[in-house]
Amino acid sequence: MVRKLKFHEQKLLKKVDFINWEVDNNLHEVKVLRKYIEKREDYTKYNKLSRNIRVLAQKIRDLDEKDGFRAQSTCVSLCCRYSVGLIPTKQNLSLTNEVCASAFCRRRLPTIMLKLRMAQNLKTAITFIEQGLIVQCSYRSLEDFVTWVDSSKIKQHVMNYNEERDDFDLIV
Known part of the structure; x- marks a missing residue:
């Protein structure tokens, strides 16, 4: 036997649509938040940083291969990411595509x-x-x-x- 719902409970049930309930599809974010950090704001900061790193690496890749500035920028970028511990080696610029928010969280x-x-x-x-x-x-x-x-x-x-x-x- 189920008890009768109170007025405020009935009011809440009217607001929630259980038929068209949408599940949070961002399971990776939830996993990272549970495992590494407590505040969602930190996750958004790390996510933004990792996105900026990937964008910068893409801009470096878009430069002409014969350009000396590209080689210098690649070297500086890889050394910086390696020294912080975001990438495992300084070998390839494509490693910066794998930098994500959880890489910052692990550090x-x-x-x-x-x-x-x-x-x-x-x-x-x-x-x-x-x-x-x-x-x-x-x-x-x-x-x-x-x-x-x-x-x-x-x-x-x-x-x-x-x-x-x-x-x-x-x-x-």
């Missing part, structure tokens, strides 16, 4: 912390960063240089667990 510090298992989920990783418990130093090999701050209780706990903490650390 974010909370995502790298999840990959290194420094946090259990995205929300705790963001909390650790906001609290200033993380130190990171590099662009390309970001995974190698993400560590806990020396004064962090979490680092002290990890050192105790690994039996790496010496007597001097206990005094400080």
Whole structure:
């Protein structure tokens, strides 16, 4: 037996058309939002950046192959994308066609912390960063240089667990 709907529930049902219900077809966006980021605004920014990169690469490809400016622009563009970590090699300009919003999302510090298992989920990783418990130093090999701050209780706990903490650390 089903209860009788309240007035506001009936009013809402009149507004929703269940027969012509449209499903959100942008499943890739939903997957990226769930996996990497919390705010949709960040996704739109990354999507816009990746679109600009693809457009710039297409404009470089449209230049004459014998033009020296094309070779110089290609080299600069590839070096820049490679140093940030968006493309795997500096070999080919066609690699910039594969740059998408998720490439930017994979380079974010909370995502790298999840990959290194420094946090259990995205929300705790963001909390650790906001609290200033993380130190990171590099662009390309970001995974190698993400560590806990020396004064962090979490680092002290990890050192105790690994039996790496010496007597001097206990005094400080």
